[in-house]
Amino acid sequence: MVSYSVLEGVLPLLFGLFTLAMIIYSLRVFTSKSVSDMVLAVDALTIDLIIIFVLIGLYYKSPYLLIGVIPLAAWILILDIVVSRYLSKGDRK
Amino acid sequence: MIDWILFYIGLALTLLGGVMDLIASIGFFRFKDFYMRLHAATIGAIGGGFYPLIGLALIALSLDLDIYIKAYISGVCVIAAALIALTAPAGSHILARATHRSGEVVPKVVVDRIKEDMDKGDGEQ
């Protein structure tokens, strides 16, 4: 059995990596020109966020904070399909 | 012994995934075209999402926490990884298709077979 304190030493590094990626992704979201670009960055941001949720759950040693991960993963697909259906409304009229 | 092996494999996967996530987020700024950024988004989804989730599941299995905490965390991680591997390509595909069809962003490419085929289809009618 690996002691929890071993992980505790590495957790700040992991938090730092994924939080930095989160900040850069959100800068991309804020500065994007078109809607498609923004939604693409939102997808990547949300997948990054899923990992941050798991890391928070490991930090608090509480598995219950992970419960939101699966609806989050499913809503990415829904946002994609909704925006694409909105965008392609013109070509069928 | 097996716990340590699992732990180090998981840690390596997670760290590698973090680095790949960072590179993907830099790639979002480096690529100048929406269709090129799709490739960076793929790295963000698979390299920065799928691999770290598998790695974190392995880490959670190897720790000395209570058994229900370990089972819950690794189970959720594995299901989320499977969901991401299924839905991320479909999402970026449908987004790229709608963007190309509606003309929201015109691709900067050497050759565009979709446009060629659509023009040909219109000409025949």
Added chain:
Amino acid sequence: MRKAVSIIIYGLLMAIVYLVYTGVFSLVEIILSIAIGLIVAYIFAGDIITYPSKFSLSRIYHAIAYLIKYFTVIEARAHWSVMKIILSRNTSLKPAIVRVPFKANNPYTIVFVANSITNTPGTVVVDMDENKKAYYVHWLTPTSLTDDDAYRNISLEFEKHLTKVFE
């Protein structure tokens, strides 16, 4: 009859998903999982498994072998090449949208080949045509623009493995 068998198989798969998500393997949970899995499969998944009689162990073996090969070798190579492009200051990229024909008939083969292509960085399926049997793939570093070369470079390997799994 065929539909009932496919519902039962898919319901048992969903029962496994329920147990993995819950993380507790007691008797009550197993009974509950089977009940919920069957109900959900009856409502949502009536036609997922079309030919349950063609089930065989060699297909499962091929599926696992393909998954391991895909997520270790192919993905790693593709990730490395695209990450090199991002990190180098090479801005003179000439991407192309090429046509990649496919020969498979099974919808699962078609969809999973497309997902494999999109999941490897460097190639993204932008559009597909079911009648002409072709994907339209945005290729970051094209080596050749003809259909046959694109097929050989992009989707031949995936299609070779996945036809063994699904057909």
Added chain:
Amino acid sequence: MRRSKSFLAICLITAISIVLILAFLLNISGLTTYGVNELTGLAKLFVLNIPDPTKPWSSHAFEIVTAILWDQRGLDTYFETSVLFLAIVASVALLSYYGRRHVHEGTGDGYTTMIVKVVTKLVVPIIAVVSASIAIHGHLTPGGGFQGGSVFVVAPVLMLLAYGSRFLSSRGFNELRLLAIRALSVTLIFVVGLLPVLYLLTHGTAYLFQNTYKPDSAFTYPYLIPTPIGMILTAGSIMIYNILEFFAVAAGFTLAILLLTREFERGDKK
């Protein structure tokens, strides 16, 4: 264009600096205490009583939030569910007329491809199973009827978007049936809550939405059902409420989304 961008940057910098300065001032002024180290009295009462089966006010539940929602504030939560029911009924009244000739149902053929359809078909059962797990374990792990129901809605929404509203109708999710499930579940919740009062009408007192034994009321839902295979924890009526609420919320939202999707698809080619 350039001017608006610089205006935006100035806005952002001003806002963040105002926030920083205010936070600094508040911090050095020491006006209020932050992050108090003691729980308030009410919270202490709940935390000490709900998970402890020896206390008279216990709910025999591990999850404190759901236990408070359905046991201590049961009547309140019932009316909250009714508000949601009324909002959905109002939307139905505005958007639908049963027996209308031209119902706008699309197939979504021009918008989605085979890839999205097959992936949706594979993902939807996983979501449904997960939402059922969230609802059933509402008294043990975070979640409950409302949360499970709102996660379940992901499944019909995905099917609506990928296949169009005609497909969902053909799968048996029609308006009348969904509204019937919704109304029946809300009614059953009230019946389960009313049962203690009816049972103890002749002798003794009981409360609406009473769960377990209280010091001045003898009624109790059987919280531990002894069976040949072991003991199953249902936390009194909380699990029943959770499952009924799951059906109510899932059916109600599916109905609202179905009607709104028909409006969304109006004008598309059939």
Added chain:
Amino acid sequence: MMSLDGFLWYYIVVAILFTITCALYGIATKPHIIKKLVLLTIVSDAVYVLLVLMGYRIGATNPPVVPGGVLENPVFPSHKTIVEFMHKVVDPVPQVLIVTAIVIGLAQFVFLVTISMHLVKSTGSFDIRRIEGEKE
């Protein structure tokens, strides 16, 4: 008096309050109805987070769930375990209130969206000035 923990705590509070202020400004000045509704969701989200923050204690490590609950053969915690648990749990009461608030908020938004769809059907525009007839 000055501590980094306290500074960060106040920073979070002030940032959420400022978010509410910005969203209220947008509701008052912008003409598009859907945008007003979007900003209204932001106000309600910020209020939820603010109330949850009121129940958070620095140093708490447990959500308000007693760990170890299973469906079959449950082992209830002893009094001592619960007292230990009480010292590291966050306040559950604001969370209960906000679950109710989320449900009511969703009901309100379903209804508002339905009404705005009917509004745009009868007037042809989402612009509040055009609906009121001030602008052509």
Added chain:
Amino acid sequence: MITLIMGAIAVTLALVSAILIVNEKDVLKAIVLAGVESVFFAIALAIFLAPDLLIAYIAIGLGLNSLLFIYALKRGERYEEE
């Protein structure tokens, strides 16, 4: 400590996206940005230890609200005029 820093970052990004929504002319973009803002508030909820809220909030604040707004937006005009 590390959690409070994460919370501060999340809340700051939420504030930035709220300011951007107020100034945005394209309402579709504003709806997507509202989803992003919900994502950051969801991190804050996870850090302040509210899992019950988190799951309801993700399913509703992030998904259902943006879905409803995009449905409504399709019937009217997309851009806001001055």
